[in-house]
Amino acid sequence: MVVEDGLEYGPAKRRALKQLGLPGRTALPGNDEVEDAVMAYISVFCTESQPGELLALRHLALVWMERMAGFRPYLGGAVWHGTATRLSDIYIQLFCDDCKSAEIALIDHQVDYVPRTVTGFNGESVEALSVHAFCPELNEEVGVHLLIYDHDDVRGALRPDAKGRTPRGDLAAVRRLLHDRPT
Secondary structure (H helix, E strand, C coil): CHHHHCCCHHHHHHHHHHHHCCCCCCCCCCHHHHHHHHHHHHHHHCCCCHHHHHHHHHHHHHHHHHHCHHHCCEEEHHHHHCCCCCCCCEEEEEEECCCCHHHHHHHHCCCCCEEEEEECCCCCEEEEEEEEEEECCCCEEEEEEEEEEEHHHHHHHCCCCCCCCCCCECHHHHHHHHHCCCC
């Protein structure tokens, strides 16, 4: 469901419970286990298409990160970790001195967006500005979600995850991902 339908891990787990007819309190695998299963699935069924799709999404993420560079953007999620396919959305966290400044920047550039409230990386509610951006390499629209955090939240955002990885990357890190990719 994550690869074939583009679902995030939480909704995919809930849909799986429903499809299997299991009670809502059934123990679910952790996100690391789901991510490992997604990687295994991609390595078997998507070896030809996924690398190009991931590259296209990373290019589009870089465009948006450069566009929003004044707000200290960090790329996270499947596009950062390498499990994204053409159905995946792009998640960019912005660390702002003024939470409305990113929204004003989109308005100034006449970008249509939808404001939402989503769950942030610490489980708290954060504002998100969601846009549809055309991805030339995929020849389709992709969801780009700009999650707005306070400037000081960046310190906690860089702690390694359970696998010891950096959970998100800044502009320089994304450029390195694109430059250092296998040919």
